[in-house]
Amino acid sequence: MIRFETVTKRYANGREALAAASFHVSPGEMVFLTGHSGAGKSTLLKLVAAIERPTRGTVIINRQSVSALSRSAVAAFRRRIGMVFQDHKLLYDRPVFDNVALPLVVDGVSRREVDKRVRAALDQVGLLGRETGFPMELSTGEQQRVGIARAVVSRPTILIADEPTGNLDPDLAVDVMAIFQRFNAVGTTVLIATHDVHLIERFPVRRLHLGQGRVLRDEPAAALGDSHGG
Amino acid sequence: MADEGLSVTRRPFRARLDGWLERHAQVCVGTLGRLYARPIATLLIWTVIGVALALPALLQVTVRNLEAAGPGQGRAYAIDVFLKPVLGVPQARQVADRLRERDDVARVELITAEEGLAEFRLRSGFGEALDALTDNPLPATLIISPSPNSTTPAALAHLRDALQALPEVDQVVADMQWAERLQALLAAAKRISNGAGLLLALAVLLVVGQVVRGDIETRRAEIEVSKLLGASDGFVRRPFLYTGFWYGFGGGMLALLLVLGAVAWVSPTVVRLAALYGSNFRMLGLPISGYLSLVASGAVLGWLGSGFAATWRLRQIEPGL
Structure with a gap:
């Protein structure tokens, strides 16, 4: 589903964010990307979403090379990936409904279908009935859930999240992670970048630990469960 | 999957x-x-x-x-034709009728010597001075309006030359410059x-x-x-x-x-x-x-x-x- 083959990403300013990183994520997996800030987590997610392109190596998302995508193909490509951001990236002059509906509108889904699916997505994150509210009227945790509803409303097969719990207190963070788990349970591949140690320990999923642009450790979910058991 | x-x-x-x-x-x-x-x-x-x-x-x-x-208003291009003073009124009428048959002429107005004098007397204020004259110094005049599709400078020049060539005509005054301008x-x-x-x-x-x-x-x-x-x-x-x-x-x-x-x-x-x-x-x-x-x-x-x-x-x- 997501395959990195010796991927190097060097920015124009010379900084090397990823250095020959390789890994593979299977369909339906849920993976934590961990590591200090600057370890390359954000860059890795940007490569998955075709926001950046690799300097060297190959990024393959569902058998499709990101480097080979044309400009117009990138747009269509992104519509198949749900993205959750640390700062939510909501449109504050639009009501919740419009925010969640945006990916569907972008994709040209008809109004009736949009109505149905936005409500379903808001229901999944526990915000049904808040459609007409504006993001500013919501708490940070609720705003993040709007962001998640927006990420999943188009039923993507891959969901990526960059520090989705970064601004949340621990209880809310656990709530948000539980939502991600629910989506993962129905088959969505989930990739979450986080440095929240407590959170990582509470959820026994595979971890890719990044450091200096490389995958330093790859701990499968099962091993994690074992260590908790013993 | x-x-x-x-x-x-x-x-x-x-x-x-x-x-x-x-x-x-x-x-x-x-x-x-x-x-x-x-x-x-x-x-x-x-x-x-x-x-x-x-x-x-x-x-x-x-x-x-x-x-x-x-061009639409023919008067803008009116050509004044002064007939020879020896011509009487009937002859002047004949010339006017002949000219009316031309394709490039829309209208011909005849101002006889007498009419011309009367008008001049009225407008100029030289009434008494004119009384002193024994003869009418003004010739009969034809005011010719070219037809609307003959108002190009070339057509006007052609009409002017044709008029000038008539034996009864003394002088033709056509303001060609106006048309060209x-x-x-x-x-x-x-x-x-x-x-x-x-x-x-x-x-x-x-x-x-x-x-x-x-x-x-x-x-x-x-x-x-x-x-x-x-x-x-x-x-x-x-x-x-x-x-x-x-x-x-x-x-x-x-x-x-x-x-x-x-x-x-x-x-x-x-x-x-x-x-x-x-x-x-x-x-x-x-x-x-x-x-x-x-x-x-x-x-x-x-x-x-x-x-x-x-x-x-x-x-x-x-x-x-």
């Missing part, structure tokens, strides 16, 4: 068409709503575009009226009108482009998020194209009103002026097609201006995480 993963799920054609139409209708109405939400700014832009479009249109109206008033003036005015039209069309393009560029900056966050969520270039550009269209369309409508208003405002004075020249000339506006193309060119220029600006600017806005 891996295969069905990212493959694009195709909706039926009918659903996609409905979605497409719906989006366009939504954007079309939505952008108009945005303009309505800031009426002062919108009116200002419409005024700038309206004036820019109205100026060449008004020049065109002027040219049109000059063309119609000049009017033609040259019209040609110049047409050029100026076309040139101004091109320049002002360019101005409209730039104005709309600049305004749309501003609109893009104020909606930058929305554009970035839309692109992150997979909006195509076309999708992001669409609202700005419609905005440009409304700017141009509104400006075109305003230009139409300006031209109609200007014609209505100037018309009475032109009618009075024409009346002083003994003409029942009525001022012309633009033809219907002219008014339609005024609005259409506004809409097209607005669409193009915003299209250039948006295509160029939106490519530079790339989202980051």
Whole structure:
């Protein structure tokens, strides 16, 4: 589903964010990307979403090379990936409904279908009935859930999240992670970048630990469960 | 699982068409709503575009009226033919009748020597001095109006020469310069009108482009998020194209009103002026097609201006995480 083959990403300013990183994520997996800030987590997610392109190596998302995508193909490509951001990236002059509906509108889904699916997505994150509210009227945790509803409303097969719990207190963070788990349970591949140690320990999923642009450790979910058991 | 993963799920054609139409209708109405939400700014832009479009249109109206008033009114090109003094009134009438049969002559007015003297006496105020004359010094005169399609300088020269060649004619006075000057003036005015039209069309393009560029900056966050969520270039550009269209369309409508208003405002004075020249000339506006193309060119220029600006600017806005 997501395959990195010796991927190097060097920015124009010379900084090397990823250095020959390789890994593979299977369909339906849920993976934590961990590591200090600057370890390359954000860059890795940007490569998955075709926001950046690799300097060297190959990024393959569902058998499709990101480097080979044309400009117009990138747009269509992104519509198949749900993205959750640390700062939510909501449109504050639009009501919740419009925010969640945006990916569907972008994709040209008809109004009736949009109505149905936005409500379903808001229901999944526990915000049904808040459609007409504006993001500013919501708490940070609720705003993040709007962001998640927006990420999943188009039923993507891959969901990526960059520090989705970064601004949340621990209880809310656990709530948000539980939502991600629910989506993962129905088959969505989930990739979450986080440095929240407590959170990582509470959820026994595979971890890719990044450091200096490389995958330093790859701990499968099962091993994690074992260590908790013993 | 891996295969069905990212493959694009195709909706039926009918659903996609409905979605497409719906989006366009939504954007079309939505952008108009945005303009309505800031009426002062919108009116200002419409005024700038309206004036820019109205100026060449008004020049065109002027040219049109000059063309119609000049050649159309034969009197402007009247040729005075002085007959030889030895000719009596019946002979003068014969000459006049002969000339009336010519294709390039619309009207012949005979002023006999007596009529000429009477008129001169009346107008000049030399009445008593004229009484002292024993003979009438004035010849019989024919005032010839060329037919409307014989008012080119060449045709007039031809008519003048033909008249001069008649044995009964003493002298022909044709104000050829007037005809040539009017033609040259019209040609110049047409050029100026076309040139101004091109320049002002360019101005409209730039104005709309600049305004749309501003609109893009104020909606930058929305554009970035839309692109992150997979909006195509076309999708992001669409609202700005419609905005440009409304700017141009509104400006075109305003230009139409300006031209109609200007014609209505100037018309009475032109009618009075024409009346002083003994003409029942009525001022012309633009033809219907002219008014339609005024609005259409506004809409097209607005669409193009915003299209250039948006295509160029939106490519530079790339989202980051």
